[in-house]
Amino acid sequence: MSYALILLLTLALQPLALDAQDPGFSPDPQSAHPTSLTGRWINEFYFAQPGQTPRLYWQIIELLSDGSTRHSYFSRNPSAQRATPYTSIISTWQAGSFIDPQIDKGTLSVIRLKPNQQINFDVDRNQFQHIRGNFGAQFRRYALSPDGATLTLSELVVLEVPGNIVISFPPTARDMVFSRILTQPSAVAPASWGRIKQMR
Numbered sequence: 175m176s177y178a179l180i181l182l183l184t185l186a187l188q189p190l191a192l193d194a195q196d197p198g199f200s201p202d203p204q205s206a207h208p209t210s211l212t213g214r215w216i217n218e219f220y221f222a223q224p225g226q227t228p229r230l231y232w233q234i235i236e237l238l239s240d241g242s243t244r245h246s247y248f249s250r251n252p253s254a255q256r257a258t259p260y261t262s263i264i265s266t267w268q269a270g271s272f273i274d275p276q277i278d279k280g281t282l283s284v285i286r287l288k289p290n291q292q293i294n295f296d297v298d299r300n301q302f303q304h305i306r307g308n309f310g311a312q313f314r315r316y317a318l319s320p321d322g323a324t325l326t327l328s329e330l331v332v333l334e335v336p337g338n339i340v341i342s343f344p345p346t347a348r349d350m351v352f353s354r355i356l357t358q359p360s361a362v363a364p365a366s367w368g369r370i371k372q373m374r
Contacts, residue, residue: 197275206268215352264291
């Protein structure tokens with residue numbers, strides 16, 4: 175085969191190689207921690223153990239520009255009164271795209287979360303319990319409103335399993351709407367996290 179023919183075949187196949195993308199997650203090439211997403215976001219939801227009446231709870235997700243995040247759950251409205259989270263999950267985060275292995279599902283905008291610590295508040299002992307570890311990555315599908323005031327996040331889902339196997343985004347994942355917290359953080363956050371740091 176002549177050199178000219180080999181070169182022609184190489185050039186013909188090159189666009190296919192560039193266009194082909196493997197399924198899975200890719201960080202946003204502009205910024206994995208875009209300023210449009212950074213900030214504090216709050217959502218309220220109802221939850222009940224089996225046989226119990228549903229109760230109202232709150233959750234705050236704080237996405238920081240350094241790639242860290244805190245996801246805290248409250249049994250009292252943290253916007254209206256001093257409140258200590260009963261559970262907080264510390265993670266790193268990246269915004270990006272997820273190419274679904276099922277071609278017809280296309281590409282989704284997702285946030286990849288890699289938890290490294292969970293902090294639970296023991297009410298009876300009035301102290302925090304720390305669980306540290308190298309936890310598996312989890313994902314949330316997201317959509318930001320045009321005015322940047324609300325952030326819609328799906329439930330946490332697992333899209334990567336051991337062996338670098340990518341699985342499809344589950345159609346049953348529910349969405350939750352978070353509102354941006356525009357006010358300055360109250361004394362609740364520094365006091366609560368200050369107590370945690372003192373107990374390490």
